[in-house]
Amino acid sequence: MSTRVLEIRKGVLNKNDLLAAGLRGRFQAAGVTVFNLVSSPGAGKTALLERTLRTLIEEGRRAAALVGDLETDNDARRLAASGAPVRQIMTHGCCHLEANMISTHLEGWDLAAFDVLFIENVGNLVCPAGYDLGEDSRIVLLSVTEGEDKPLKYPGMFNSSDVAVLTKMDLAAACEFDLDAAVRNLHAVRPAMRIFETSAKTGLGMRQWIDFLLQPRERRS
Amino acid sequence: MSTRVLEIRKGVLNKNDLLAAGLRGRFQAAGVTVFNLVSSPGAGKTALLERTLRTLIEEGRRAAALVGDLETDNDARRLAASGAPVRQIMTHGCCHLEANMISTHLEGWDLAAFDVLFIENVGNLVCPAGYDLGEDSRIVLLSVTEGEDKPLKYPGMFNSSDVAVLTKMDLAAACEFDLDAAVRNLHAVRPAMRIFETSAKTGLGMRQWIDFLLQPRERRS
Numbered sequence: 001m002s003t004r005v006l007e008i009r010k011g012v013l014n015k016n017d018l019l020a021a022g023l024r025g026r027f028q029a030a031g032v033t034v035f036n037l038v039s040s041p042g043a044g045k046t047a048l049l050e051r052t053l054r055t056l057i058e059e060g061r062r063a064a065a066l067v068g069d070l071e072t073d074n075d076a077r078r079l080a081a082s083g084a085p086v087r088q089i090m091t092h093g094c095c096h097l098e099a100n101m102i103s104t105h106l107e108g109w110d111l112a113a114f115d116v117l118f119i120e121n122v123g124n125l126v127c128p129a130g131y132d133l134g135e136d137s138r139i140v141l142l143s144v145t146e147g148e149d150k151p152l153k154y155p156g157m158f159n160s161s162d163v164a165v166l167t168k169m170d171l172a173a174a175c176e177f178d179l180d181a182a183v184r185n186l187h188a189v190r191p192a193m194r195i196f197e198t199s200a201k202t203g204l205g206m207r208q209w210i211d212f213l214l215q216p217r218e219r220r221s
Numbered sequence: 222m223s224t225r226v227l228e229i230r231k232g233v234l235n236k237n238d239l240l241a242a243g244l245r246g247r248f249q250a251a252g253v254t255v256f257n258l259v260s261s262p263g264a265g266k267t268a269l270l271e272r273t274l275r276t277l278i279e280e281g282r283r284a285a286a287l288v289g290d291l292e293t294d295n296d297a298r299r300l301a302a303s304g305a306p307v308r309q310i311m312t313h314g315c316c317h318l319e320a321n322m323i324s325t326h327l328e329g330w331d332l333a334a335f336d337v338l339f340i341e342n343v344g345n346l347v348c349p350a351g352y353d354l355g356e357d358s359r360i361v362l363l364s365v366t367e368g369e370d371k372p373l374k375y376p377g378m379f380n381s382s383d384v385a386v387l388t389k390m391d392l393a394a395a396c397e398f399d400l401d402a403a404v405r406n407l408h409a410v411r412p413a414m415r416i417f418e419t420s421a422k423t424g425l426g427m428r429q430w431i432d433f434l435l436q437p438r439e440r441r442s
Contacts, residue, residue: 041261041346041375042367070347072373093377095316095347123374124347125262126291126316145366145392146263152293153344154262156314168366174395 016131019099023134030111033217034119036133038157039141040150041123044167046075047200048141048209049118053082055210056116065118066105068097075120085109096128097121116213125154136217137162142186144168144177151185158189163196165209170199237352240320244355251332254438255340257354259378260362261371262344265388267296268421269362269430270339274303276431277337286339287326289318296341306330317349318342337434346375357438358383363407365389365398372406379410384417386430391420 027034037045049065056063064085067075076088087105089097102119111117119135121128140161142150145168151158158164164186172179179197186193196212198205212220248255258266270286277284285306288296297309308326310318323340332338340356342349361382363371366389372379379385385407393400400418407414417433419426433441 040263040344041371042364069374071376072370074370074374093347095345122347123261124316124345126314126343126345127348143263143366145364145389149293149295150262153290153295155292171366171392171395174392 016099019103020132020134023099023102026111027117027134027136030114032111032114032117033213034117034133034135034137035213036119036121036135036138037141038121038125038128038138038161039123039167040125040143040146043123043141043143043146044200045120045123045141046078048165048167048198049079049120050082051200051203051206052210052213053079053084053118055206056213057083061116061214062114063116063118064109064114065120066102067120068101068122070094070122079120085114091122095122095124095126096131097133098131099133102133125150125157129157129160137220139163139165141165141167142182144172144175144182148178148181148185151182151189155189158186158193161190161193163194163212164190165196165198167198167200169197169204170202237320240324241353241355244320244323247332248338248355248357251335253332253335253338254434255338255354255356255358256434257340257342257356257359258362259342259346259349259359259382260344260388261346261364261367264344264362264364264367265421266341266344266362267299269386269388269419270300270341271303272421272424272427273339273431273434274300274305276427277434278304282337282435283335284337284339285330285335286341287323288341289322289343291315291343300341306335312343316343316345316347317352318354319352320354323354346371346378350378350381358441360384360386362386362388363403365393365396365403369399369402369406372403372410376410379407379414382411382414384415384433385411386417386419388419388421390418390425391423 065079068089070091073088076086079086089101089105138161196209286300289310291312294309297307300307310322310326359382417430
């Protein structure tokens with residue numbers, strides 16, 4: 001019985017991989033760079049995106065976002081205040097986004113009209129790791145309030161991510177956050193992983209992060 | 222194909238429910254009260270348990286813990302410092318604990334020798350909601366750093382929990398935490414849910430929380 005379940009799940013994953021490959025082709029053809037943001041619930045994905053979108057739009061960049069949540073369209077409403085086109089994906093209980101949800105929610109959008117598309121995944125450090133969404137880069141956020149050990153405890157997610165963004169750095173002292181330990185643990189799971197230190201509240205590190213987003217693909221990796 | 226997957230998953234869930242019912246019978250026969258702690262990664266389950274176990278052991282209570290993580294035995298080592306018997310459950314990628322993992326890791330323990338058994342679930346606000354572990358009460362933690370909206374965004378987990386513990390209250394001012402909004406959102410998802418306000422760092426609210434744990438079953442609900 002358990003073998004049977006595994007076989008069927010593998011089938012589901014392969015179907016997602018195929019759809020994701022198709023999405024990746026569409027994104028590249030349209031010239032839009034796509035970032036898939038993953039993290040724990042409450043690590044600050046929406047706050048980082050709010051400030052990022054606002055800056056990009058102010059600087060004349062054409063940015064858009066898809067936002068995943070089990071329920072509510074709170075995040076889409078928050079992000080839409082930036083002026084960027086934003087759509088909410090409600091998963092109604094599903095613990096991750098899948099490529100077919102992305103396809104469905106792109107309908108009617110002209111991808112060639114965007115420079116950058118963000119996908120804010122469901123807050124979950126486990127399940128979204130297994131689902132390619134056709135992104136150029138997977139970005140994992142780690143807030144200083146969560147503890148430095150999270151990369152070791154959730155290696156699948158941190159290893160499958162290309163870049164890490166430390167968030168809420170303004171709270172680092174209050175949390176007695178050990179930056180060296182966090183960097184060591186990130187690099188233990190994903191050697192040489194690029195790491196940004198940010199605070200969406202104070203603006204710390206936002207310029208470097210945004211410059212990274214705007215780099216040509218070959219310089220980003 | 223998708224119908225097939227759903228049927229098999231339903232089968233898996235029912236098997237868990239049966240095993241959980243058996244566990245519940247064993248726990249009641251042994252006179253041990255069992256609490257299943259669920260939350261986001263980094264919400265402070267281990268820190269709350271460290272202080273809780275230390276106090277219980279100092280007061281002569283017989284407390285033990287099972288600790289779930291995808292990888293590492295960091296948490297079991299942290300909790301064992303209290304002097305309580307502690308065992309680590311490594312799920313190796315599985316995003317939640319299941320009743321059969323509990324059974325396996327109880328082997329060789331005399332349950333009648335414990336007053337209280339804690340199960341620290343995998344940090345995940347989605348998937349553990351669907352898996353009964355035979356507990357008396359499911360306790361959901363919400364740290365003030367995560368934001369007040371989490372109950373609305375993860376209603377399955379908050380609705381299926383009996384009690385909420387707000388953690389890291391020492392950081393509430395720095396995070397501009399809106400306690401009224403958090404309570405309103407918790408009660409929107411689970412009306413009249415009992416809520417504790419705590420800080421494992423300062424000790425705030427720990428006495429009320431521990432007194433609750435020690436209440437007879439009929440007064441706890």
